[in-house]
Amino acid sequence: MSETKRPAETPAISLSNIAFTWTETGYRIAVDRFDVRRAERVLLLGRSGGGKSTLLGLICGISTPSAGRVEILGTDLATLSAGRRDRFRAEHIGVIFQMFNLLPYASARENVRLGLAFAPGRTARTADPESAIEDLLTRLALPDGDLRRRSASRLSTGQQQRVAAARALIGAPELIVADEPTSALDTDSQERFLELLFAQLDRQGSSLLMVSHDDRLAPRFDRVVRTEEILRSEPGS
Numbered sequence: 001m002s003e004t005k006r007p008a009e010t011p012a013i014s015l016s017n018i019a020f021t022w023t024e025t026g027y028r029i030a031v032d033r034f035d036v037r038r039a040e041r042v043l044l045l046g047r048s049g050g051g052k053s054t055l056l057g058l059i060c061g062i063s064t065p066s067a068g069r070v071e072i073l074g075t076d077l078a079t080l081s082a083g084r085r086d087r088f089r090a091e092h093i094g095v096i097f098q099m100f101n102l103l104p105y106a107s108a109r110e111n112v113r114l115g116l117a118f119a120p121g122r123t124a125r126t127a128d129p130e131s132a133i134e135d136l137l138t139r140l141a142l143p144d145g146d147l148r149r150r151s152a153s154r155l156s157t158g159q160q161q162r163v164a165a166a167r168a169l170i171g172a173p174e175l176i177v178a179d180e181p182t183s184a185l186d187t188d189s190q191e192r193f194l195e196l197l198f199a200q201l202d203r204q205g206s207s208l209l210m211v212s213h214d215d216r217l218a219p220r221f222d223r224v225v226r227t228e229e230i231l232r233s234e235p236g237s
Helices: 052-059 082-092 108-117 120-124 129-139 157-169 187-204 215-220
Strands: 013-021 028-036 041-045 067-072 093-096 175-179 207-212 223-226 231-234
Touching (some): 013 052, 052 067, 052 175, 082 093, 093 157, 108 120, 108 129, 129 187, 157 175, 187 215
Antiparallel strands (some): 028 231
């Protein structure tokens, strides 16, 4: 089932009165309010173990809160079944994982193509998928030729990162969520990657929520939010 088209002024992300509890430990996090506007680039800074990854899981519909409301692009995720949340995520959210989550024996091109595999809407927005894949890899500075045919396991960390970014960006999803995508890179490589990523976001008009512990990245973003400003946590008993 296709999702209803939402007004452009609807926030990309809107969380309100969120609570999430791990049943095994009783550990709990809470968020009173957190919004990301359309086309906004937000950096979420915080220490490891502070709940950042859990927050991303809620935003992506991988986890569900025990209380509160998660609206993504105007859709209340609580109204969707697990299967529809998966389809919604595939259609509307491009995810760049910290460890990239590439298929190790698939080529760079094949890994990028996976971004369209379960997203007919993103595919429909891509008039010529093969040309779009080549264009994205070019824009993200992965040279044509052997590198694009090479299995992901044989690519360098920086090359794998660019493939993961291309997979998230293909088909112009409205929201990009990135979990520590620059943590394995040196400073020069981080700068180059962010330049390439932001240039593509400008072309697509996508929103970006990036999680990091590195406050040196802050000047590149429209807004910086620290986890302690929005997240409350309580240890389990």
